[in-house]
Amino acid sequence: xxxxxYIAYYNEATGKVVATxxxxxxxxxxxxxxxxxxxxxxxxxxxxxxxxxxxxxxxxIGESVAKSVHSEDPMEFDSIxxxxxxxxxxxFIEYAYLWVEGQWFVLSSQHRVYSVAA
Numbered sequence: 001x002x003x004x005x006y007i008a009y010y011n012e013a014t015g016k017v018v019a020t021x022x023x024x025x026x027x028x029x030x031x032x033x034x035x036x037x038x039x040x041x042x043x044x045x046x047x048x049x050x051x052x053x054x055x056x057x058x059x060x061i062g063e064s065v066a067k068s069v070h071s072e073d074p075m076e077f078d079s080i081x082x083x084x085x086x087x088x089x090x091x092f093i094e095y096a097y098l099w100v101e102g103q104w105f106v107l108s109s110q111h112r113v114y115s116v117a118a
Contacts, residue, residue: 003027004093006075007035007057008083009049010100017077017098018049024056026095028106031057035097035104045099050074083107 005026008019025031038059039048047061053072054064065071077083080098087096087109096107 003030003095005031005095005097006083006087006093007031007049007051007054008077008096008098009046010080010098015079017080017083018046019075019077019083019096020049020051020054021072021075021093022054022057026093028095031095031097032104032106034059040104042099042102045104049099 002024003026005022006019007022008017010017022031034057035045035048039045048057048064051061051065052074053068053070055068055070056064058064058067077086080100083096083098084107087093087107091109094109098105098107
């Protein structure tokens with residue numbers, strides 16, 4: 001069984017979000033750690049989020065691409081809200097990692113916070 005995720009960055013100039021699908025090991029202890037340890041600057045975050053498709057995420061983009069069974073173009077969302085809506089509508093994507101304002105954020109379809117009307 002896989003833990004699917006998106007790896008994305010917010011482009012402040014266009015207001016759009018560029019995202020890559022990652023099939024395996026999307027949970028925080030794996031992909032979250034790899035992103036924090038190896039892709040923790042603007043250039044690296046944009047590069048990893050522009051890969052299009054990874055079977056699994058590795059310490060280098062080259063290894064991530066070389067070990068992938070598919071090749072796809074990255075996705076583009078019109079806004080951060082568009083990425084969040086995709087995560088809400090797509091039950092097989094469990095995590096989304098978003099690089100924005102110089103840091104990684106994680107969104108989880110399994111750990112939602114709901115507002116309660118007073």
